Amino acid sequence: MLLDEIKRGDTVLEAQGITKRFPGVVANDKIDFEINAGEVHAILGENGAGKTTLMNILFGLYQPDEGELIVGGKAVKFKSPLDAIDLGIGMVHQHRKLVPAHTVIENIILGHPRAGTILNLKRAEEEITALSRKYGFKIDLRAKVWQISEGEKQLVEILKALYRGAKVLILDEPTSALTPIETEVLMESIKTMSNEDLAIVPFITHKLPIVLAISDRVTVLRRGKVVNRIKTSEATERSLAREMVGREVIFRVERKKVERGQPILEIENLSALSDKGVTAVDKMSFTIHEGEIFGIAGISGNGQRELVEVIAGLRKELEGKVTLDGRDITQASSLERWQAGIGYIPADRIDVGSIGEFSLIENLMMNYYFDEEFSRGGTLDYRKMRELTNEIIEEFSVATPGPETTAKSLSGGNLQKVILGRVLSRKPRLVIADLPSQGLDVGATEFVRNKLMEAKQEKAGVLLISEDLDEILSMSDWVAPVYEGVIMGILPGEAAKREDVGALMAGLELGGGAS
């Protein structure tokens, strides 16, 4: 192992002029980069800036077309992730690479060269316990992975890498699925690890405050190139965002004052089961009025998906009532709900929100085929649909060669704009926006938020589901944190405190009668 005798401050991993081309694009264009022991060096960039490619090169999934990787002073070539692991490079994936049905220990020792022919679980447990004590992790090693929280799963992945002797830790979007409290814990762990001379490389798309809080240096990527590398102490959120996007970005969408109108959506005592047959929505009640954004804050998997599906008519309720504009729609079909004025922006834009092989026109038709105007006696009016598609492409500034393009060839941001256009162009009474900016870059996020704000100004009610506290707090008139299917409280958006919402999302009660 090359990295065994590394001292604090030594360069452990270096990339020199890394270039990687894919058909039609240069994903990485002469990227230089180095990381020292005991340093946290964040890589920042929007989607499509080349982060994923660089990460895959560092971890041996891709081989660079040009350039060199230098580990501990020696040029190396990785044929597969195994080579990278052997040289002390560990990767913590954004989408967890763990077997849910196995225990924490089994996951950690899987594939480990020292696991032995006959598993010595006792020795492994002692070693892993010592390791987690050293870095201050608290994990039940004998629990099954499906029983532990997202934050714990991430620590398990980190432990797995450390147990295999990682000296460099690559973290892909490390805070993306964590509650605010879990994020605190992770940031603490990262500090401890860097104090122990590990080198840590978090790859981050949009959580700029995290970058500022944990890193020593930042490298900003844009369109496959390094645009800047600075000490974090010299950077601000605004300067980083400008470099990342290439123009000035307005962070906070201005919360427009709109007079509260009639109630649009009333949810009374609503419960529903998840696919696994357990209660996912637990006696929820709330009302959304005209000109209001009602934000549901929570980590995915706390019943948001089921709630949205019940409102959209895609899931059967267990009990309770859904009322739209005074009409009981609990038993109405999805189609009846669209016709009554519900617009639905699904969280999964690729599998639920669009049909990849269909053109933009056909995808838009999914929300229009039932209108007299576009379907005369069952025959679709393509000419009218094309006009409408062109209008939407224009109004929502979708970057596409034309309306005949297939949905799957659009980038995430552009696809979301098409879906947004499809929903908002119907002038819905109620917009259900489920994780509307998830996975979008800063520019597209800003666009989506502004459009939702416009819908509110036009007297629509908006049900906003989000994991992003900044988004919820800056946009919502009402904030409702959810935890395990229960609405933990409904706070007025302007007065809601970040810490309070974070605590409620984690299932804690607010102390001292603060609410």
Place this chain on the structure above:
Amino acid sequence: MNEFFIRSLDASTIFTIAAIGELIGQRSGVINVGVEGVMLFGATLGFITAQVTGSYLLGFLVGIAIGALLGLLHGFFSVTLGGDQVVSGMGIWIMGFGLTTYIGNPYTGPLGMDRIPTFLGVSPFFYVGVALVVITWFVLSKTSLGLQIRSVGENPSVAEVSGVNVSRTRYWCSITGGMLMGFAGAVYALNYNPVWNYNFLMGWGFIALALVFFSMWNPFIMLAGSLLFGTLWQLSLNPQLVLPGLFSRYVWRTVPFAITLIVLFSMSMKWFRTRWGAAKPEALGLPYVKE
């Protein structure tokens, strides 16, 4: 009555060996619904070899070898080609049914060799079966190899990034599984029922397949299930031993299959999946495509 129990154990042995083969494959994520076909091949070729050469040993070896070959074939379809495993398994069954009928026809009739001696009153293969169950349990739950096999069956991409060769693991599990199925077929034809007739296995492979689901992928529950089905089978042949005069024996013969049907059907129901789904290998039947 004693004879009844010995015959029950003999029948259970064949279920056990075939089902343990299927179980190994399934834990790695490869389902082979063609157990019946592999067993028919093992039985027929084992029978012919033993009769022609006069050697039981050669008969068993040929049974195991043809099982390995069919396991390899199934592995090729489901791992290398990434095809539908159920379709491939069905193909193996139909091929087994057709080809063994054709190949074995001239050999119709009894084996005509001395019976394999019993050990402590029971066929020696019973002990082999129990040993296989214990070994499989030990390997799957106590060894590094077992952890790798289980991980490949649960989540192949996780196994891959942890340094496990998913394709190789699945191939070897499919081949090992095939060997055991072929061996089970040979035990049937050379020991339990040494008279060749077309389709003389009468669906035992499907019972073995159902047993794996019945067992929740646990070798010991599988052994218990085999004993139960072995007894049921014997009962269906001699119902007068327990309930003389009730139903015709043809009705009794359907009992093991009716139970098989019920087991397979309830395993595929939603309530079962939600309650017991955790035990099933997550990636069972799914081809693994590298990103």
